[in-house]
Amino acid sequence: MVDNFNENMRPKNYMENVVFNRLDGILASADCCKCQRCRMDIAAYALNRLPSKYVVTPRGEVYSKLLELQQQFEADVIIAIVKAIEVVKKNPRHDGMQVQGAKPDEQMR
Numbered sequence: 001m002v003d004n005f006n007e008n009m010r011p012k013n014y015m016e017n018v019v020f021n022r023l024d025g026i027l028a029s030a031d032c033c034k035c036q037r038c039r040m041d042i043a044a045y046a047l048n049r050l051p052s053k054y055v056v057t058p059r060g061e062v063y064s065k066l067l068e069l070q071q072q073f074e075a076d077v078i079i080a081i082v083k084a085i086e087v088v089k090k091n092p093r094h095d096g097m098q099v100q101g102a103k104p105d106e107q108m109r
């Protein structure tokens, strides 16, 4: 029996959304690898250092909840992402996915 209502009401860690909202903007000005593996490693590292913020909200309230958390944790999120970039840059785990092999349009000049 499929119940979409339950799907909508599942607890979700909104810190993920806050981190991903900020990630690309910070990465764009960072001198580091931007391959998918490194981006996900950076996101994971940052999320592990940030508090989980599980919320259950009806669909319409998602955006306002996200904005609220983003304002509340803005500074912490930026610090965590910058720190994560430093760590991943020193220990990249993109074996077989070197910077030179990334799509040219994903690299900063």
Ligand SMILES: [Zn+2]
Residues within 6 Å of the ligand: 033, 034, 035, 036, 037, 038, 039, 092, 094, 097, 098, 099
């Ligand atoms: Zn990489």
